[in-house]
Amino acid sequence: MIKKRGKSLCLFSGKGGVGKTIITLNLAGIFEILAKKVLIIDMDLTSGQIALALNKPTSKTIYSFADDILNNRFEKFSDYVTRYDDLIDIFACPKDPRQAAKIETKYLEMILDQAMNEYDVVLVDTNHNLSETNLSILDKVDEILFVMNNDPLDLKNIKNLVTIFNQLNKTNYKIMLNDSRDPLKKYFTIYDLNSILKSDINYYISDESYLQNMDQFIMNGEIATLQPKAATTISKDFAVYTKIATEFLKKEDNKNE
Ligand SMILES: Nc1ncnc2c1ncn2[C@@H]1O[C@H](COP(=O)(O)OP(=O)(O)OP(=O)(O)O)[C@@H](O)[C@H]1O
Numbered sequence: 437m438i439k440k441r442g443k444s445l446c447l448f449s450g451k452g453g454v455g456k457t458i459i460t461l462n463l464a465g466i467f468e469i470l471a472k473k474v475l476i477i478d479m480d481l482t483s484g485q486i487a488l489a490l491n492k493p494t495s496k497t498i499y500s501f502a503d504d505i506l507n508n509r510f511e512k513f514s515d516y517v518t519r520y521d522d523l524i525d526i527f528a529c530p531k532d533p534r535q536a537a538k539i540e541t542k543y544l545e546m547i548l549d550q551a552m553n554e555y556d557v558v559l560v561d562t563n564h565n566l567s568e569t570n571l572s573i574l575d576k577v578d579e580i581l582f583v584m585n586n587d588p589l590d591l592k593n594i595k596n597l598v599t600i601f602n603q604l605n606k607t608n609y610k611i612m613l614n615d616s617r618d619p620l621k622k623y624f625t626i627y628d629l630n631s632i633l634k635s636d637i638n639y640y641i642s643d644e645s646y647l648q649n650m651d652q653f654i655m656n657g658e659i660a661t662l663q664p665k666a667a668t669t670i671s672k673d674f675a676v677y678t679k680i681a682t683e684f685l686k687k688e689d690n691k692n693e
């Protein structure tokens with residue numbers, strides 16, 4: 437069997453708006469700093485925001501890829517990728533949400549397969565639905581990062597997900613508690629969460645990481661972790677993102693041994 441070049445990480449959550457997209461972008465920035473070639477696939481098919489957040493107009497999307505294959509117009513994978521910078525590319529979600537329903541899961545799987553042959557790191561941003569599409573993506577990626585906020589409803593959602601994963605003996609997930617999304621919401625302590633979930637919170641972004649200028653980054657199409665001196669100006673978040681990235685890559689080494 438041909439060894440794949442890269443490895444994939446999917447960000448998933450039990451509810452919407454927990455910070456998946458922002459975290460995906462910040463992780464892409466860290467992987468770039470680690471000199472990895474990154475593809476961000478926006479599999480939030482109805483409301484993806486990766487290309488929008490990075491101010492990148494897209495000519496080709498996941499929908500064009502599927503449609504072109506179906507109609508024998510497909511030539512090469514790179515035609516469908518939008519360049520952000522030297523090391524980060526984007527595979528954009530459909531421009532029109534009505535196109536999402538027309539994309540069969542097999543095309544998403546083809547994109548993932550091809551991406552892992554061409555990139556060191558493939559980051560998959562999703563929406564939070566446990567749809568057939570998302571389930572098959574979760575099944576196919578190498579690692580999953582569940583992102584949660586600190587509130588009772590989200591805890592119940594994540595507990596459900598973790599229970600399902602444990603029943604299926606799927607252990608390729610880590611859990612991130614993101615308190616930066618909503619600094620006033622801190623219902624549980626990490627101790628509470630660990631014992632309720634019966635699973636560890638692996639990564640924690642604290643309320644101190646609430647970025648007042650987040651909207652500015654989005655307006656400018658910038659990635660916070662790629663800003664000059666980010667390692668000192670947002671040192672705590674930067675350290676957490678670096679830990680996630682290095683542990684992910686280390687696991688890659690083990691996998692290829
Ligand atoms: N560290 C942060 N500081 C300030 N605002 C943040 C931070 N992280 C996330 N946000 C804000 O929280 C909101 C939700 O974030 P984001 O869009 O990344 O969540 P999501 O999980 O991708 O949502 P969806 O499920 O709708 O795709 C955004 O408006 C974003 O700017």
Ligand SMILES: [Mg+2]
Pocket residue numbers: 456457458480485561562
């Ligand atoms: Mg999102």
